[in-house]
Amino acid sequence: MSAAPVDGSCDPRFGPLREAFAENFSARGEPGAAIALMIEGRVVCDLWGGHRDAARKTPWASDTLVNFFSVGKAFTALVALRLAERGLLDLDAPAHRLWPEFAVNGKETVALRHMLSHQAGLPAIREELPDGAMLDWERMTSALAAQTPWWTPGVAHGYHVNTFGYLIGELVRRASGRTLGEILRSEIAGPLGADVHIGLPQTEHGRCAEFLWPALLPEKPEGPPDDTTLMKWNTYWNPPGISGAGWVNTAEWRSAEIPSTNGHGTARGIARVYSALAAGGMIDNIEILSRPMLAAAVEEQSFGPDRILERTSRFALGFQLPQDGRPLGPNPQAFGHFGAGGSLGFCDPVAGVAFGYVTNDMGPRWQNPRNKALLAAIYESLAA
Structure with missing residues (x-):
């Protein structure tokens, strides 16, 4: 070579x-x-x-x-932590205090700390979503608000590969009235001159x-999957493009805010x-x-x-x-x-x-x- x-x-x-x-x-x-x-x-x-x-x-x-994909999770966290030190977010308050729709199906105790440390039990969305849904902030956050956790929040952890940014970003939006990307630009990247x-x-x-995405994608398991298999599959592939497959080089993907991933x-x-x-x-x-x-x-x-x-x-x-x-x-x-x-x-x-x-x-x-x-x-x- x-x-x-x-x-x-x-x-x-x-x-x-x-x-x-x-x-x-x-x-x-x-x-x-x-x-x-x-x-x-x-x-x-x-x-x-x-x-x-x-x-x-x-x-x-x-x-x-x-x-740079999940490198952005740290920047997502920085935005939330800045709001926490200003008193706009509380690491340990139930998320539903800012996001009332979230207080259903066993999520009543989920706090920002759980989300930041991958303990919220929400690594995947169970509802089957169409390709491209990850570009629709309201569609994604509404699905997460309705979701039942895959495990009891706080008792275990699992990497929230793609949902991390929607969960934290929605709390940021409700606390500040601005999107996570806007705050990153105006309060962190802009002042530092960081591109x-x-x-x-x-x-x-x-x-x-x-981005040179692999040509071959994994095949969906055949037959009705057990709950753990479904959770892992949906983490990466529900909606189908949530990890970037088929979308990563498009203008729509680049312009959207998908804080975990894009x-x-x-x-x-x-x-x-x-x-x-x-x-x-x-x-x-x-x-x-x-x-x-x-x-x-x-x-x-x-x-x-x-x-x-x-x-x-x-x-x-x-x-x-x-x-x-x-x-x-x-x-x-x-x-x-x-x-x-x-x-x-x-x-x-x-x-x-x-x-x-x-x-x-x-x-x-x-x-x-x-x-x-x-x-x-x-x-x-x-x-x-």
């Missing part, structure tokens, strides 16, 4: 990171990607390479945007990379947000979260068997925490969020690290050799 050109800048100290990024193209099948590393608020590596289209004719550029978006303005669509941005933008978090919630006199709220946000909330992923997972309030088999470097204080395909945003406050990685390929989701190589190279460089 021939190497793709890599552009950008990298401090010589982080040569191993540049090499690992280049090897992602030459040895690990990367089609197009970008990385950005900040140390103590200073950009030390800002690289991009490969191509932004399936035909591999258009090079990735410094400002290329791409769908990250939930609900991408039409004017920015021309910068988007084509965030767009650059690696540099992701790293910029995490640079503030690595510094305790403030950088360059711009505070995106108070230090006490950030400390609460990264406390473990759920850890153990995940009812959706069928493996161990570990969550704080909207952030993924390190665990055996999926560390974020050597320091347990690190936190962040992975996205489908291997995209990643995280910070390590101990090492002063803030990092973003974006790709336009659906690589391995759990053990991704590309982001593992990048993580190893960051700490190899720091140790040199």
Whole structure:
């Protein structure tokens, strides 16, 4: 496999990171990607390479945007946490105080904390929805409001792959009168100058990379499924395009707000947000979260068997925490969020690290050799 050109800048100290990024193209099948590393608020590596289209004719550029999937869950959480520290949201109040329609079918005790930590019991919608319904906010939130939890809220956790953003976003909307994407833009991304978006303005669509979605999709189980099988299937495929299949490269998808799933941005933008978090919630006199709220946000909330992923997972309030088999470097204080395909945003406050990685390929989701190589190279460089 021939190497793709890599552009950008990298401090010589982080040569191993540049090499690992280049090897992602030459040895690990990367089609197009970008990385950005900040140390103590200073950009030390800002690289991009490969191509932004399936035909591999258009090079990735410094400002290329791409769908980073669940990396956006952390930004979704940041918006909710900002409202919580202002008293507009309460982590532990029943959600139905703001969302009266939600108080049915065993959800009367569900709180924002349950939603942020994947304990709400609502990873999937049972009602069969037509393709494209994920673009209709009212349709999705109404279905979730009517839903009976798949398990008793608070007694277990399971990754709310695609419903996470609708649940939290509806509380944000009712508490503030604004959408989650609007608040992200005006209160976090805008002030920081971070190129990250939930609900991408039409004017920015021309910068988007084509996401190379797999041609083959899983087949729906034959016959009447048991409840657990139905829950897992519906998590990813009800409505059929909720994970992005068939939609991810369309204008409708890019413009919509699907906060769990359709965030767009650059690696540099992701790293910029995490640079503030690595510094305790403030950088360059711009505070995106108070230090006490950030400390609460990264406390473990759920850890153990995940009812959706069928493996161990570990969550704080909207952030993924390190665990055996999926560390974020050597320091347990690190936190962040992975996205489908291997995209990643995280910070390590101990090492002063803030990092973003974006790709336009659906690589391995759990053990991704590309982001593992990048993580190893960051700490190899720091140790040199």
